Amino acid sequence: MADPKVEIANMIANLEVRTGKSLDAWIAAVRASGLEKHKAVVDWLKADHGLGHGYANMVAHKAFASDAGSSEDEALLEAMFAGPKAAMRPVYDKVAAIIEGLDGTGFAPKKGYVSFRRTKQFGLAQPSTKDRLDLGLNLKGTEPTARLEASGSFNAMVSHRVRLTAPDEVDAEVEAWIRKAWEGA
16 A cells, blocks of 8 residues: 555645645635535535546545644644654554545544544544554444454444454455444444
């Protein structure tokens, strides 16, 4: 998988070439529109301005500072992955790239974890140790498996947990669970 930061930088660079407006100009237009919901902004940018879904989604995230890179709480995210837990940042980045591609999602960094939200929280990521990132998901009614375990005492805000130790463990199965949790939110 390509580096999500590089992909976003490329999209931002190409946005002006394709539309004639910079990202800052699009953000100003979104703010002037009075629209307050991610999906409404995406729909407006697509219908009224002809943006493709990827560009409209990115502009909406940047306008609302709801993606991981734009969060006002970036300092919390950086602190979370500082020191011994820095090795878990690539795992988190791969999870975040999947979530950024889901319509209407937001990131809410806290002191020790990042909450993933749609209309309500559907998951979280927590660097629990120097060699493990715990992905918590709300998948009520889903039977646990060896890999998708019941959250138990891990965190009461989610029903299941996946223990991740390397970026390659964020595979199609994990993405399917993330999407299922997102759909339920």
